[in-house]
Structure formats: structure tokens, C-alpha cells
Amino acid sequence: MNHSFFLSLSLSLLFVSVFSSDGADPLIRQVIDGDDARLGAEDHFSAFKIRFGKTYSSEAEHDYRFKVFNANLRRAKRHQNMDPSATHGVTRFSDLTPSEFRNSVLGLRRLRLPSDANKAPILPTDNLPNDFDWRDHGAVTPVKNQGSCGSCWSFSTNGALEGAHFLSTGELVSLSEQQLVDCDHECDPDEPGSCDSGCNGGLMNSAFEYILKSGGVMREKDYPYSGTDCGTCKFDKTKIAASVANFSVVSLDENQIAANLVKNGPLAVAINAVFMQTYIGGVSCPYICSKHLDHGVLLVGYGSDAYAPIRMKEKPYWIIKNSWGENWGENGYYKICRGRNICGVDSMVSTVAAVHTSTT
Numbered sequence: 001m002n003h004s005f006f007l008s009l010s011l012s013l014l015f016v017s018v019f020s021s022d023g024a025d026p027l028i029r030q031v032i033d034g035d036d037a038r039l040g041a042e043d044h045f046s047a048f049k050i051r052f053g054k055t056y057s058s059e060a061e062h063d064y065r066f067k068v069f070n071a072n073l074r075r076a077k078r079h080q081n082m083d084p085s086a087t088h089g090v091t092r093f094s095d096l097t098p099s100e101f102r103n104s105v106l107g108l109r110r111l112r113l114p115s116d117a118n119k120a121p122i123l124p125t126d127n128l129p130n131d132f133d134w135r136d137h138g139a140v141t142p143v144k145n146q147g148s149c150g151s152c153w154s155f156s157t158n159g160a161l162e163g164a165h166f167l168s169t170g171e172l173v174s175l176s177e178q179q180l181v182d183c184d185h186e187c188d189p190d191e192p193g194s195c196d197s198g199c200n201g202g203l204m205n206s207a208f209e210y211i212l213k214s215g216g217v218m219r220e221k222d223y224p225y226s227g228t229d230c231g232t233c234k235f236d237k238t239k240i241a242a243s244v245a246n247f248s249v250v251s252l253d254e255n256q257i258a259a260n261l262v263k264n265g266p267l268a269v270a271i272n273a274v275f276m277q278t279y280i281g282g283v284s285c286p287y288i289c290s291k292h293l294d295h296g297v298l299l300v301g302y303g304s305d306a307y308a309p310i311r312m313k314e315k316p317y318w319i320i321k322n323s324w325g326e327n328w329g330e331n332g333y334y335k336i337c338r339g340r341n342i343c344g345v346d347s348m349v350s351t352v353a354a355v356h357t358s359t360t
């Protein structure tokens with residue numbers, strides 16, 4: 001390569017880069033992260049591999065992942081157009097196809113909405129605070145990471161029980177997801193054949209039922225997470241740290257959801273995670289997002305200027321704790337707008353109460 005060619009190439013790269021950041025393209029801005037003038041698809045991919053420590057076992061695998069990555073860049077761009085109040089771009093999951101993503105980092109087994117069996121009592125909704133966040137009240141453990149295991153349901157379940165246990169005892173104890181992954185095979189009474197099955201998925205209400213029957217959940221540190229489901233159940237009844245008193249389903253009503261959240265602690269919720277694969281931050285409020293629920297998460301709070309009216313600029317939102325580590329989203333959290341049951345977030349909400357047990 002001669003000098004003048006190299007120079008003109010760099011200049012045109014520089015030009016394109018300046019042009020793009022002026023065009024306020026969040027994808028490009030996020031990828032180049034400031035001033036580095038690298039733009040080609042290969043460079044995006046190299047930066048991605050370095051940032052997330054990705055290595056591939058063969059040349060063929062590498063080339064395939066590069067193709068998937070490029071498809072995901074285009075998808076992130078589409079998501080950005082459909083969801084302008086959030087930022088979408090490259091994430092740790094940018095080399096996964098949508099179906100790999102669903103199979104490896106989601107894990108909600110659910111086809112129908114829960115029956116009315118245990119309906120949460122209707123609560124008064126006047127005097128709800130305008131903003132509320134259980135993280136400010138000590139009821140939320142640090143963000144965890146499910147790894148490449150469809151065990152989201154166990155994190156959602158334990159998140160709700162950790163909060164309920166905190167409310168009943170005043171102590172915040174991180175609970176064992178691995179116990180649920182290894183030991184919980186409870187089946188959904190509404191749906192024959194749909195049973196909690198480790199890394200292959202599960203359902204929060206079935207897990208609450210399992211905890212009720214088994215007696216409780218051990219501490220995270222007594223039964224640490226491995227993110228695989230080939231182990232045997234190592235549940236030790238003498239080391240139970242938290243127990244379920246009862247659990248119920250909250251009605252599909254945003255005021256009831258808020259009231260249950262404030263009164264009972266963080267809530268186990270299901271969501272359609274399609275926009276989460278490319279989510280970087282902001283309030284996600286896609287124009288279109290189906291209510292196909294495929295992910296279990298934890299609702300810990302809400303924010304807005306005023307609770308009832310939807311303002312033009314300030315979008316009221318739910319604050320969601322995810323289980324993909326702190327390096328995903330906003331320090332592990334997702335914000336999704338409330339008011340329209342976006343991505344089905346209001347469709348399957350469960351609240352749990354803990355037995356007051358002393359664990360010391």
C-alpha cells in the first residue's frame with residue numbers, strides 16, 4: 001500500500017466519522033466511543049471482541065459470528081428508530097442470533113397468562129409516591145448474572161423473595177438461584193408439561209410454589225451459582241435463609257402494580273425481551289412490541305414527574321432489575337415506559353410475602 005492511498009483512506013474515514021457523529025447516530029457514537037475514527041464493519045467487530053473478551057474456536061465460527069454481528073448492527077439501528085427514547089447499539093449479545101439469544105439468556109416457560117387462582121387483594125392507590133425505588137430502601141441485592149443459562153425465572157423469583165424477606169425481617173440476604181435451577185421441577189398447574197427445568201426455563205409462580213413446598217431457599221453463599229444444570233440437588237433444609245408465606249398474581253392495572261410494589265416489595269414480572277438484546281440505556285418505549293413474554297425480571301421501582309398524567313417529555317417508566325450482570329444496560333437495569341403495557345410488562349406480575357424467620 002503506497003503512502004498517498006493510505007492517507008486518502010484515512011482522510012475519508014475521518015470524514016465519514018465526523019459526518020456520522022454530527023448526524024447523531026447513537027450506534028456509531030457508541031461504537032467509536034469518543035474520538036477514535038474507526039468505522040468499518042470489521043473495526044466495529046474487532047472493538048466488540050476486545051470489549052467483551054470474545055474469542056472464536058475457528059475461522060469459520062469467526063466469519064459466521066461476524067455475519068451475525070452485522071445483522072445485529074442493522075437490528076440495533078431498526079430498534080433505535082422504533083424506540084427513540086432509549087439508546088440501542090452493540091451489547092455483549094451482538095454476536096448471538098435472536099434464537100440463540102432467546103435460548104441462552106432468557107428462559108421464561110410460559111404460553112398463557114396465569115389463572116386467577118391466587119389473586120392479590122385490591123389495594124388503595126391514592127397517596128402513592130410519584131417516584132419510588134426499592135434500591136433506595138435497601139431491599140435489592142446487587143445485580144447478578146445468569147450467564148449462558150435460561151434461568152432468568154430463578155433470579156426473578158429470588159429477587160422478589162429477597163425483597164419480601166427484607167420487609168419482614170429487616171435483613172437483606174442474597175438467595176440461591178442454583179438451588180432453584182437444580183432442585184425445582186415444579187409444574188405449572190395451568191399448563192400440562194410446563195415444568196421448571198433449570199437452564200431450559202421455568203416460571204416464577206411455579207418456583208414460589210416449589211419454595212412453599214420445600215420449605216425455603218438457602219443463601220447464595222451456601223449454594224453458589226454455577227449456571228449449569230447438570231448438577232444434583234444439594235438443598236440442605238437446615239440452611240434455609242428465607243421462606244414463602246404466600247404469593248399472588250397482581251391484576252393487569254398499572255396503579256395496582258405500583259401499589260403492590262410499594263406495599264409488598266419488588267415484584268416478579270415477565271416481559272418480551274426483544275428490545276433488551278440491543279439496549280444500552282434510557283427509557284425503552286418502542287412503538288411496537290408484542291406481549292409475547294419470554295423473560296423473567298424484577299420490578300423494583302418507578303419514576304416520572306407526576307404519577308397519573310403522561311407528560312409530553314418526561315416519560316413515566318418502570319425500573320427493572322435484570323440478571324445479565326452490571327455491564328448490561330444501565331448498571332444492570334432496564335427502564336421501560338409505563339402506561340401501555342409495553343412488551344407485556346404488566347401482563348404477568350407476581351407478589352410474594354416471606355415468612356418472618358430469623359436466620360442468625
Ligand SMILES: *[C@@H]1O[C@H](CO)[C@@H](O)[C@H](O)[C@H]1NC(C)=O
Nearest residue numbers: 121245246247248353354355
Ligand atoms: C401473606 O402472608 C403475609 C405474611 O404472613 C400476611 O400478612 C398476608 O396477610 C398474607 N396474604 C394473603 C393474601 O394471604
